[in-house]
Amino acid sequence: DGGITQSPKYLFRKEGQNVTLSCEQNLNHDAMYWYRQDPGQGLRLIYYSQIVNDFQKGDIAEGYSVSREKKESFPLTVTSAQKNPTAFYLCASSMGRLAGAGLYNEQFFGPGTRLTVL
């Protein structure tokens, strides 16, 4: 089955610890994205990558870091510098620019990771 996987589903960490969230896709998509969702709110973009070995900051990148060494993988590290890290984190992917304007814009989401910092 093609899709996006995020692991783990639930993650608990102590304050001051860095934590890395996994995101893997087997859709052969070029672009990948990380969003943060807080209760009762929409999704806010943290980082995105349109191609391997390249990524850009989104609207709320402070306290987060990413890497894109492989097309299939886009891990997100929540660092101790993130002041309020407890949230629901969602990873998404899309075909990317070369697919044409339409398909490029359709993003598909993983199941999410709920991070709780104690």
Add this chain to the structure above:
Amino acid sequence: GQQLNQSPQSMFIQEGEDVSMNCTSSSIFNTWLWYKQDPGEGPVLLIALYKAGELTSNGRLTAQFGITRKDSFLNISASIPSDVGIYFCAGMVGNTGKLIFGQGTTLQVKP
């Protein structure tokens, strides 16, 4: 910055009723997407719109891309209990790859 206003914020309806929700933007978008999110899960894409005036259906769902390119609506006909969830609109300016999301409409359906 660019903002999306989605309304209503929540709806509580009777099974079988029709539902309508909309999003408006201060910017012109060239793409409107509608997603549904179940509790604790990732959003699922329902409908994608790419042309001003476009009207697209997906089963009981119908969405339209506004003529001004600054708004979109989603209609659900003959609602059923499994329609319960949070519906998000999302728009994109140009081909930046960055989606802007509305705040969501929470739908509850009473059997």
